[in-house]
Amino acid sequence: MIVELGHFALILALALSLVQATVPLIGTTRRDGRLMAIADYTSVGSFLFVALSFGCLMWAYAVSDFSVVNVWENSHSQKPMLYKLTGTWGNHEGSMLLWVLILALFAAAVGVFGHDLPRTLRSNVLVVQGWMMATFTAFVLFTSNPFLRRAPSIEGRDLNPILQDIGLAIHPPLLYLGYVGFSITFAFAVAALIEGRIDAIWARWVRPWALTAWVFLTAGISMGSYWAYYELGWGGWWFWDPVENASLLPWLTGTALLHSALVMEKREALKIWTVLLAILTFSLSLLGTFLVRSGVLTSVHSFATDPSRGLFILVLLCVFVGGSLALFAWRANTLQQGGLFAPISREGALVFNNLILCTSAATVLIGTLYPLAYEAVTGGDKISVGAPFFNLTFGPLMLPLFVALPFGALLSWKRGDLYGVSQRLMFAFIIGLLVLVLAGAFMQPGPWLAPVGIGLAAWLMIGAFAEVAQRIALSKFNFSVSFARAVGLPRTVWSTAFAHFGVGVTLLGVVMVTAYETENAAVMSKGDTLALSGYEVRFDALEASERNNFREQTATFTIFKDGEIIQTANPSKRFYPARQMPTTEAYIETFLFSQLYLTLSEANTVTEQVTLRLWYKPFVTLIWIGTLFMVFGGLISLTERRHRVAAARRSKRMEAKLANA
Incomplete structure (x- = not known):
């Protein structure tokens, strides 16, 4: 009976999602606040029903109800309770229900906490989220129903042994919170394009959501890497597997989105680029979902091999990505460019950062999809693109970014002084050069480029805190004053320092284990x-x-x-x-x-x-310790409320002006 309750709750969630996707849209067209407000209630209602449905499926796993096909195929009565519960999402059907749950969670968060948003924007965001909720809930119900019954059985077929690990309890939820979290930034982009108004207020509201998704995705990728490292027994931390690449792609463009949104927030520049990145990042998340579940590739990480399911996801991918890009093309000419800036400026450094990240993402995407395209064109001939290709393309592309990273935080907005910043980074440069020389002298034999990577990592780590050190004036050795200044620094300064420091730590770990293992x-x-x-x-x-x-x-x-x-x-x-x-x-x-x-x-x-x-x-744990620093930096930035408060006040003033007009 509880299983049927879960099935019925999911059907009700689909019905509410359809209401959320249509009625508030009518309200937006008619400027009817009562109809627009329905989106808030339906978003919360959909989340509660999906949560109830997910809880019912988890109960079926906990009690080993083998009359449920999904439980019979993926559980065993003798498994520890932890693996029974985590087995809920250790399969295609359950993981897609988890996807829908997180999608509903983010929509409900906007409905509950988004009341400072402009009313029309909030309504449109929830409408877009409602359409995604409806389509993915329909996908679960009609092609991947986890509540199907069968003849009762004494014992189940057990969960994939590789998944019987604590990693299953941590990695998929974190990864999905990142994957699906970018659906909100996608919804904000489409909603703003529908409304035709994109400004700094929009960027200030998008950035916390993008940052939240980025933090979870970073943690999820890191946890997945370590899980594969110790569980698969092959001794490596990254295999350039197509499914691994599918999680890396939205991380790269999501990182670019964070930096682009910062420029838009501060200078109202890069509007077109920021909106496009918001669309592309979630589009890559959808692409990853298609690759994992369509059966078009073979991977230890793949969930499903049913072509009909893959076709359904491909249709969703075409509708959402194609529709949003068509809307973007229609509205792009109406978007004003915003503030101008010199090439040597903080904006210029962030643009350079975006170009490198997006080019790297394009390289990984080509390497991942090329074997599929080759097989389709040749009629069945297979080719593999492995680690040598990615190492020879992705690595060199990232080197200029690592060199430029410490400069970005020190350059001024609009117009920067490159010579002055170089002087302020001289200490980091000397330390990096010294480390390079020492590594070349004492860490032999090994690849000749390894000392360069070690020196570059030192440059990144020292340079990450250059702005912090100069702001608190450590050189004066007045520690009480320095401590007071450190406490008074904006949290965004600390968050940038820790995140960039984490990049250096991870780079050091990668170079050391790759060169000297x-x-x-x-x-x-x-x-x-x-x-x-x-x-x-x-x-x-x-x-x-x-x-x-x-x-x-x-x-x-x-x-x-x-x-x-x-x-x-x-x-x-x-x-x-x-x-x-x-x-x-x-x-x-x-x-x-x-x-x-x-x-x-x-x-x-x-x-x-x-x-x-x-x-x-040697030093392999630095790979994951560095990602912890990145996550910590993101969490510090999330605690900064200044932008959101300012955005709330400005949005209210803007709404008042529009109402008077």
Whole structure:
């Protein structure tokens, strides 16, 4: 009965979404405030019904109701409760319901917290969001219904073993909050184009929503990278997999959108570019959804392979992307350009940043879609575009951005002094150059470009806090005054510093692990040792055990450093009978920022031999620590209320003027 309640709640959510998509639009046309206000109530109502529906599906997983097809296909009675609950979105149908839930959540947030927005703009935003809600809810109900019944079964087929991990509880919700969060910026862009009014007020309201989505997407990509790193057992942190690229694409354009919206907010410039980025970012999110669920590509991250579902999403992609771009083309000529600025200025630096990010996104997009296009044109011939292509194109494109990044925060608006800024960054330049020389002298053998990357990372990290250091006047050594100034700095200054510092930290981790990682492998019997980068690993034992829903072979190794025992390691191989699927459970030992990574390629309990793969990964954790700094910087910026308060006051004055007119 609870399952039927969830199904019915989703149908009601579809009905309310259709009301939200149509009635307020009529109210906007007639300037009828009562009809426009319906959008607020329907957005909240839709969210409550979708939340009820999602809760009912989660209940079915919690009690192992195997009369539900979705639960039977993706759960098992012996699984830990955490994996039962996370299994709710560990499949195509449940994950799409989660997508709809987050879509409804953002719409409800606008309906509840957006009362300071101009009334017409808020109504149009919720209308656009209502159409997206209606179409995706219809997609779930008609092609991906998670509430379908079947004949009751004693046991389920179990969840994909790779997904039976704490990462499933964290990564998809974070990623979807980022993916779907950009739907609000898309709705703002389309709503503003419908109304024909885009100004600094609009940018001030869009930016917090874009920043929220960007923070979640950054955290989601980072968590997904680390999850794949330790779960798949292949030893890498990024594979340039098409589905990985699908999450990177909206992150790149979303980062450009944040910077472009800042220029529009401060100088009322780049209006056309900002609106276009808002449309493209969510369009890339939709493209990623299509790639993951259409079956057009093969990936360990793919959810579905049903072509009919892919066709439905492709139609949605064409309607929303094509319709918004057509509206943009119609309205673009009516948008005023706004304030002018010199090439050497903060605006110019942000434009340069946007160009690099968008070019990089285009490169990744071409590399991702080219094999699909080649197969379609040649009638079935396959070609792969892998890491060498992306490393040779994406990396060099980002280098100019890393060089220019510290300059941007120090340049003045409208017209900047490049020579003066260079002088203020001299300390960062000297430190970066010194680090480059030391790395070249002492970190050999290795790629000759690695010291350049290390020096560039130091330049970024020191340069990120150059503005902070100069504003609080640390050179005067009056710490009480400096502390007071630091507390009084705008939060946006701190947020920029931490985010850019995080970019430098991540770059350092990428360069170090890529250039100086070492690897060894061997077939080992009891008592054998394997040496790597100053560590020795001794094979001690191999044990087989039965768990609730899998069988496991666990090896025991002792790790030595300079002849002393420092840790015991227990990598394992698992086999899940319900899925007839093996998995590799890596053992990772962290030493400060570096890691020793152990996996079993083979394990034989009869001969008591194992095949061990061993990696030493210097400074690899900096990759994810850097993303934490980026997220922290974004969160600091979100706590800055000045822009939103100012936008609220200005929007009310603007509405009053329009009403008088």
